[in-house]
Amino acid sequence: MEIWSALSRAKRGFRDDLRLHVVAIASLVVAFLCLGTALLSVENLTRIASRWSQTQHMTVYLRDQAKEADVAQLRLVLESLGEISKVEHISAVRARELFAEQTNMSSADLAQLPTDAFPASLELDLADGVPSARIEKIAARVQRFAGVEEVETYRSFFGQLRSLIDAGRSGALLLSLLVVVCVLAVIGNTIRLAVANRRREIEVLKLCGATDSFVRGPFVLEGVIQAVTASTLAMLLLFVAYAALHGHVESTLTALTGVRTVFLNPLTVLGTIAAAAFVGAIGSALSLRRYLQV
Amino acid sequence: MEIWSALSRAKRGFRDDLRLHVVAIASLVVAFLCLGTALLSVENLTRIASRWSQTQHMTVYLRDQAKEADVAQLRLVLESLGEISKVEHISAVRARELFAEQTNMSSADLAQLPTDAFPASLELDLADGVPSARIEKIAARVQRFAGVEEVETYRSFFGQLRSLIDAGRSGALLLSLLVVVCVLAVIGNTIRLAVANRRREIEVLKLCGATDSFVRGPFVLEGVIQAVTASTLAMLLLFVAYAALHGHVESTLTALTGVRTVFLNPLTVLGTIAAAAFVGAIGSALSLRRYLQV
């Protein structure tokens, strides 16, 4: 009974101030679009981060006096380990060449560097998903082989890389949060506007003996309807935009990051819409408080 | 005279609905913060894009029968060119090795590939900022040398990379645009709210013989004051956030992208604030139109 009355009064509200509601929904669509974009970035950055955190590398520096046989044996052992996907031998000469390539140094300058600055090494690629504890264990074992000078696990480099991606992700998360605040502000203001415009109506209802919940009903409904309409529209638009852009950049993006981009998962989409409905309802109820004191 | 009256009435407006104005400014700060973040991303992505578009590479594939002397001469010529910063010779064997390294192919499979799949080559790094027209010219000239099979300028690869960054940049631009629309919506709604709350006041002014510009004055002022306050606050906050995060990620970011991050340039900041003021004024004036028909 009361819900029907609330519904019919909500309809009356939409009828009386249609333009305001259209403006409100439009600005909410924009806000949710921002939110969706931010969530999409977070989702894909997270995927890249988890992919990259799995790609790891290790270098085994060999002593100058290391015997060929020792090295060959070490290679065999390493190749037999499941955690290591590839082993490459870099000679001291090649190391010097590579350094020269990377640094663009003249051969004269290069010649001045001490010979032991460029030890021969075994470059190891690790399989996906090897935990860092295991890596440290392998490193410790390899260390004990004859001919091994030092084992570099690049913990600091990968740590740095990961922290960079984490920074990107938390940036995106922060942005999402900002957008959420913005969405809240827009919803809040829209509802305040609707409520302030209908101050007289609320006063009349209260003075004629309406309970607070009776007065609140249609406003809460309107808030929910607006928020759900706007968030659904925004998600649809975002999907259309995603589908349109996807084809253009997917291949390059995949090549660069090694990760296929994905759209928000359906649960996130539904969750966003549900959260919007919730915020719409709460926002309406809160905005009313001030005017219910009659 | 009229400006003073407008100022004193604007002050009265702030006094009468302080809470509304605080809420409005707060939501505008959030909106401008989003805008600032988007602009910051655009600015830095643009810098990365321009940096990367300058790093270019060229490969000169040599015929199998190419004479050592020809190659040496070609090298000399290339090294004398200002546009080419580095020349490296890759033999056919090394090319095969590199391919094997990159693809993780077994040596058995590798052996089955035709020998001419791996020609010897000269790998050229180009200096910064060489226009692509010039690159094509060099390529055409090199092509005519004895012993040169083919010249690869990687136009398509760099094109792809550039288009990826361009996509990122236009994504950020699109987001900025979205945020601008959102900011407009928030300002618009806020002002509508303020105006709707003061409908009676406007009616009274009009009926007592006030001109439209007299009525509009304080609203336009309020709009400008709100927008300027909010955008200035947002820019300050953004700068604080930038300064705080900067130290943490700068080194890694620079290492990865080869570009130092920068804050928005002062002109952009001032421009944003000026645009905000303009939008605030126009928004107020437009929102009033409906209520001026008395």
Place this chain on the structure above:
Amino acid sequence: MANPGSGRKGNVVRPSVFRGKHRDDAPKPILVMEEVYKYFRRDVPTLRNVNLTVERGEFVFVTGPSGSGKSTLLQLVYRQHTVDSGRILFSGRDVSRLTDSSIPFLRRNLGIVFQDFKVVPHWTVYENVAVSLEILGTNARLARSRVAEALERVGLAGRGNERTETLSGGEQQRVAIARAIVTEPALLLADEPTGNLDPQLAIDILTLFEEIHEAGTTVLFATHDHSLLATSPHRLVVIDDGRLIEASQGLRAWSARMQSLGASHAS
């Protein structure tokens, strides 16, 4: 029809708090004010030591100069304001001690004509009158017929679909009256309900209130209109300088007093 709890009120939801409790001892007064004080400014009370007892089924005029506290008196009854000292009993319940959540149920027993009408300008006339039935949960069909009847009684038959803001001052006042009477309340509080009506219509409205009163409703009628007071035989109380004076000696004596007061006021 002497008992306001009976009649057509089958569809009217009234909490037991305000009903039945005193059915057995019907003579118990519907409204009692005991030593009521109301201060809007710290030093000058708007109402001072007001004592008033209104029996069930009475018709009481309240009059007094502008700003004397007539509206305030009525507002205290429907809990727009609360008393600063003393108490107000409605059907034996202390109004000032009601919780916020039971105020609506108090108001559902009242029909209120506000001095400034308090109609919603962008609603239709029908919607403005029907709202009080809607709040009571009256079903739509019954509501339609009762709103139509109320509109006819105030002389606005057939104008239900007009937007209320396009009506003349007097017509809006009659919409407010229709809204107050459509629920057939136990107590009708009318604050200057004829201020915007021509003399003939004012008498018609007074007649309407008297009819409703005949049917068992208690009426508290605040007015300035001396021509109405002159033609009616009802009880009259006067508020002056915040004090309530029972004009039991008849209108004429009070009127003479008013004239002298008015003369000094105009100085």
Place this chain on the structure above:
Amino acid sequence: MANPGSGRKGNVVRPSVFRGKHRDDAPKPILVMEEVYKYFRRDVPTLRNVNLTVERGEFVFVTGPSGSGKSTLLQLVYRQHTVDSGRILFSGRDVSRLTDSSIPFLRRNLGIVFQDFKVVPHWTVYENVAVSLEILGTNARLARSRVAEALERVGLAGRGNERTETLSGGEQQRVAIARAIVTEPALLLADEPTGNLDPQLAIDILTLFEEIHEAGTTVLFATHDHSLLATSPHRLVVIDDGRLIEASQGLRAWSARMQSLGASHAS
């Protein structure tokens, strides 16, 4: 002080359009309505064939039943609405042919008391009265003294700092009156300015309007209050069924007519 263009109006900005043009031929009427028709509904005109000439310095009562078109008549003068046919001349200028941008200058020559007051509830009393001077660009010091004077004349001396919404109905009405008279307008349009006032105060306000009239202002006074009409010697026009009737034969004849009309209305 018989010429409304003279006196204390040094600080009042009035465009030449509405001033001076007819100074030489002063007898030219200030307000002329010629065959005015106003339709709010397609079939029934609210005003039909209204002809009215108000000379400079006249005092004219307008009366008629609720909804007869009194407010509409005044609204046509201040261009709240436009006529559907016929024309209205104010100081010889056709009001309905004013551009939107010159309407403000028309209104600055008028003092208007609205039937629903149209005061801004959250402004102080002072601000509500001062607003019309502010629009004219009167300097602050002069404005302060004139507002204080106007408030004193309506019996609200010393209440300038109260929020207007906390005032009683009659007090708000007096704020509206103060706002209308503070600019010393050429033509005063008062729509039911005593509806919320007690009889003594109503007479005081009428006396105030008569004083202002003595000083040269033309007054158009719409009212239902027969006791005011009875005590005043002024010209009276009656609107009934949209037609304007000159009650030149005196109030009594018209009043008798009203009674019979009222009786048929009440049927």
